[in-house]
Amino acid sequence: MLSIKNLKAKIDNKEILKGINLEVKPGEVHAIMGPNGSGKSTLASVLTGREGYEVTGGEITYDGKNLLELSAEDRARAGIFLAFQYPVEIPGVSTTNFMKTAINEIRKSKGIAPMSAGEFLKRLKDKAALVELDVEMTKRYVNVGFSGGEKKRNEIFQMAMLEPRLGILDETDSGLDIDALRIVANGVNKLRNENNAFVVITHYQRLLDYIVPDFVHVLYKGKIVKSGGKELAYQLEEEGYDWIKEEQTVK
Amino acid sequence: MSEDIILDKIAGDYEWGFSTDIDMDTLPKGLNEDVVKFISKKKNDPTFMLEWRLKAYKHWLTLEEPQWANIHHPPIDYQDAIYYAAPRKENKLNSLEDLDPKIKETYEKLGIPLVEQQFLAGVAVDAVMDSVSVVTTYREKLSDLGIIFCSISEAIKEHPELVKKYLGSVVPYSDNFFAALNSAVFSDGSFVYIPKGVRCPMELSTYFRINAANTGQFERTLIIADEGAYVSYLEGCTAPMRDENQLHAAVVELIALDNAEIKYSTVQNWYPGDKNGKGGIYNFVTKRGICGENAKISWTQVETGSSITWKYPSVILKGDNSIGEFYSVALTNNYQQADTGTKMIHLGKNTKSRIVSKGISAGHSQNSYRGLVRVGKSADNARNYSQCDSLLMGDRCGAHTFPYFDIKNKNATVEHEATTSKIGEDIIFYCGQRGISEEDAVALIVNGYAKEVLNQLPMEFAVEAQKLLAISLEGSVG
Numbered sequence: 001m002l003s004i005k006n007l008k009a010k011i012d013n014k015e016i017l018k019g020i021n022l023e024v025k026p027g028e029v030h031a032i033m034g035p036n037g038s039g040k041s042t043l044a045s046v047l048t049g050r051e052g053y054e055v056t057g058g059e060i061t062y063d064g065k066n067l068l069e070l071s072a073e074d075r076a077r078a079g080i081f082l083a084f085q086y087p088v089e090i091p092g093v094s095t096t097n098f099m100k101t102a103i104n105e106i107r108k109s110k111g112i113a114p115m116s117a118g119e120f121l122k123r124l125k126d127k128a129a130l131v132e133l134d135v136e137m138t139k140r141y142v143n144v145g146f147s148g149g150e151k152k153r154n155e156i157f158q159m160a161m162l163e164p165r166l167g168i169l170d171e172t173d174s175g176l177d178i179d180a181l182r183i184v185a186n187g188v189n190k191l192r193n194e195n196n197a198f199v200v201i202t203h204y205q206r207l208l209d210y211i212v213p214d215f216v217h218v219l220y221k222g223k224i225v226k227s228g229g230k231e232l233a234y235q236l237e238e239e240g241y242d243w244i245k246e247e248q249t250v251k
Numbered sequence: 252m253s254e255d256i257i258l259d260k261i262a263g264d265y266e267w268g269f270s271t272d273i274d275m276d277t278l279p280k281g282l283n284e285d286v287v288k289f290i291s292k293k294k295n296d297p298t299f300m301l302e303w304r305l306k307a308y309k310h311w312l313t314l315e316e317p318q319w320a321n322i323h324h325p326p327i328d329y330q331d332a333i334y335y336a337a338p339r340k341e342n343k344l345n346s347l348e349d350l351d352p353k354i355k356e357t358y359e360k361l362g363i364p365l366v367e368q369q370f371l372a373g374v375a376v377d378a379v380m381d382s383v384s385v386v387t388t389y390r391e392k393l394s395d396l397g398i399i400f401c402s403i404s405e406a407i408k409e410h411p412e413l414v415k416k417y418l419g420s421v422v423p424y425s426d427n428f429f430a431a432l433n434s435a436v437f438s439d440g441s442f443v444y445i446p447k448g449v450r451c452p453m454e455l456s457t458y459f460r461i462n463a464a465n466t467g468q469f470e471r472t473l474i475i476a477d478e479g480a481y482v483s484y485l486e487g488c489t490a491p492m493r494d495e496n497q498l499h500a501a502v503v504e505l506i507a508l509d510n511a512e513i514k515y516s517t518v519q520n521w522y523p524g525d526k527n528g529k530g531g532i533y534n535f536v537t538k539r540g541i542c543g544e545n546a547k548i549s550w551t552q553v554e555t556g557s558s559i560t561w562k563y564p565s566v567i568l569k570g571d572n573s574i575g576e577f578y579s580v581a582l583t584n585n586y587q588q589a590d591t592g593t594k595m596i597h598l599g600k601n602t603k604s605r606i607v608s609k610g611i612s613a614g615h616s617q618n619s620y621r622g623l624v625r626v627g628k629s630a631d632n633a634r635n636y637s638q639c640d641s642l643l644m645g646d647r648c649g650a651h652t653f654p655y656f657d658i659k660n661k662n663a664t665v666e667h668e669a670t671t672s673k674i675g676e677d678i679i680f681y682c683g684q685r686g687i688s689e690e691d692a693v694a695l696i697v698n699g700y701a702k703e704v705l706n707q708l709p710m711e712f713a714v715e716a717q718k719l720l721a722i723s724l725e726g727s728v729g
């Protein structure tokens with residue numbers, strides 16, 4: 001459902017993505033690992049249509065459509081969700097109101113009537129339970145005054161609420177304590193089905209013990225330089241990135 | 252003495268220093284004593300009004316335009332303005348097609364019915380508006396209760412004793428430069444009197460009082476709630492008013508006698524100038540109310556228009572146990588400048604005041620809150636709570652807060668809170684990533700932010716004000 005071919009992108013005239021290739025099929029989980037600054041978040045931003053990035057080459061198709069032609073909100077409405085590495089705070093807007101607006105905007109784009117209050121409330125409770133989030137938290141302004149871990153959990157809660165087809169998790173595990181990590185991972189696992197897919201960006205193999213990936217990719221200097229199964233994550237955990245870097249310099 | 256005789260008498264004193272005759276509808280540019288006399292004559296003022304205007308004018312000559320506000324504009328040439336024009340006859344549009352398409356677009360977005368659009372735009376619709384009959388019905392109902400609701404010109408003639416007693420009693424002509432100017436040359440405005448113990452059964456609004464809707468530049472409003480009376484008054488409307496006048500200087504005086512309550516709501520959406528800061532209204536307004544014992548005055552304002560706003564609706568808490576409130580949303584975009592806030596003057600014992608100010612700045616605009624809380628020596632147990640929030644859209648605009656405190660009583664409790672938040676590309680993208688368009692995201696955030704103030708407005712007004720905030724901010728981020 002997602003096909004990235006030789007994607008190149010610049011920011012501030014600096015080439016960050018230097019030819020990415022990635023195929024994601026329904027039901028799959030792909031993990032992307034790689035050293036700091038290798039371009040993982042940049043890839044997530046380009047996929048979700050953030051402004052300021054210039055795509056200089058290659059293509060992205062999503063469900064057969066040219067993704068690059070769609071605005072950020074249209075991509076979201078088409079089922080692409082990003083759990084942000086650094087979630088922002090939105091003063092004056094409760095998470096409940098935020099989710100209600102999001103759900104109804106997405107429905108509107110598909111010509112579906114707004115969700116009834118009852119149905120919304122039920123979903124809110126169910127999904128809060130799924131990620132073990134206190135419903136009281138959803139009454140607070142989006143992420144305002146939340147701890148780092150609470151913000152991450154709130155991202156997964158929003159993902160559960162919106163039921164995306166393609167979920168991209170950008171270092172959702174960073175900043176989570178062990179219990180929260182397990183809860184968040186369980187949440188993702190419960191959302192998994194044969195119709196949706198996940199791209200999980202992480203630095204830690206630990207997360208992949210919970211969310212077991214079908215593929216692991218290593219992003220290095222703007223390119224996917226290695227792909228493998230979940231055993232690749234173990235190898236990286238043990239040996240670090242040096243051997244990959246060496247391989248690259250040899251090439 | 253009948254009015255006519257009075258008029259004949261004073262008319263004899265006029266010295267027409269210019270060649271135009273009294274039947275003309277528009278004066279040439281410029282301001283001098285003769286202009287003041289001309290206006291007074293045009294309005295058929297009784298002597299006391301003419302005298303008051305002239306005193307105001309003479310005092311104005313001794314004053315300088317205030318320079319302390321955080322606003323910047325080229326010097327205003329007061330001799331380059333026209334001080335009297337009969338209600339916009341020659342400015343009337345023949346049809347809505349002649350109207351600025353931007354204004355028309357806004358009308359449509361606000362969902363304003365066609366006849367009302369024509370009325371707001373100044374298209375000659377005269378008798379076709381349904382509201383005319385509405386007005387009459389209202390008037391009858393109100394007069395049954397002894398409520399007086401008319402233009403200030405009418406009040407000056409029909410109820411001179413009330414006008415004499417209260418006009419200038421809260422905002423004397425000597426108060427400030429713009430108040431003096433207004434007192435000298437005001438052409439019309441609204442007058443409300445609610446008798447003792449009467450609760451006005453409906454929201455009073457200039458909007459319904461059609462004959463005074465085009466009063467233009469120098470509007471004068473006087474509202475008196477007698478002991479134990481209640482009234483809620485709405486000024487303006489949410490659609491942009493087409494207006495060629497650059498300079499506006501209105502004065503509003505509220506008098507809440509013992510146990511009375513006045514709620515005054517404004518939605519100001521005068522022409523704000525274009526994207527590059529060209530054109531737009533300079534709005535210099537003096538609004539003040541005075542409370543008797545146990546009385547309450549509440550100001551609510553949503554200010555989105557004008558290129559310059561200079562406005563500090565204030566309350567003098569003279570009576571013991573009286574309450575003053577100020578709820579404000581001031582939005583500036585492009586090159587607009589607003590310097591607005593309030594003064595709460597605590598004189599009586601156990602007086603309370605509450606200030607909630609929400610500034611929203613976008614584009615290259617500058618938005619300042621300026622507020623004074625003064626507690627006099629005798630104001631035992633006075634309490635004030637102030638909340639001043641600023642919301643910035645993008646990073647080319649400015650928000651400023653100037654709170655002043657002058658506390659002369661040790662038993663006073665004064666609390667002040669202030670926050671600043673910024674809506675940048677990151678928040679807009681975050682919302683977009685959840686499927687919410689920029690336009691909807693801005694509306695969502697701004698309405699959440701302004702909710703406490705909007706909640707003070709009557710229901711239909713609040714809904715329109717909400718839409719107006721969103722429209723005024725279109726395309727302001729990113």
Ligand SMILES: Nc1ncnc2c1ncn2[C@@H]1O[C@H](COP(=O)(O)OP(=O)(O)OP(=O)(O)O)[C@@H](O)[C@H]1O
Pocket residue numbers: 011012014016034035036037038039040041042043085
């Ligand atoms: N606005 C910008 N201007 C210039 N360079 C930028 C900008 N944004 C990102 N970069 C650079 O792009 C590179 C890739 O950044 P990115 O955030 O994608 O890395 P990452 O792989 O997600 O790293 P981390 O593991 O630390 O999150 C970095 O070198 C970063 O400094």
Ligand SMILES: [Mg+2]
Pocket residue numbers: 040041042085170171
């Ligand atoms: Mg990153």
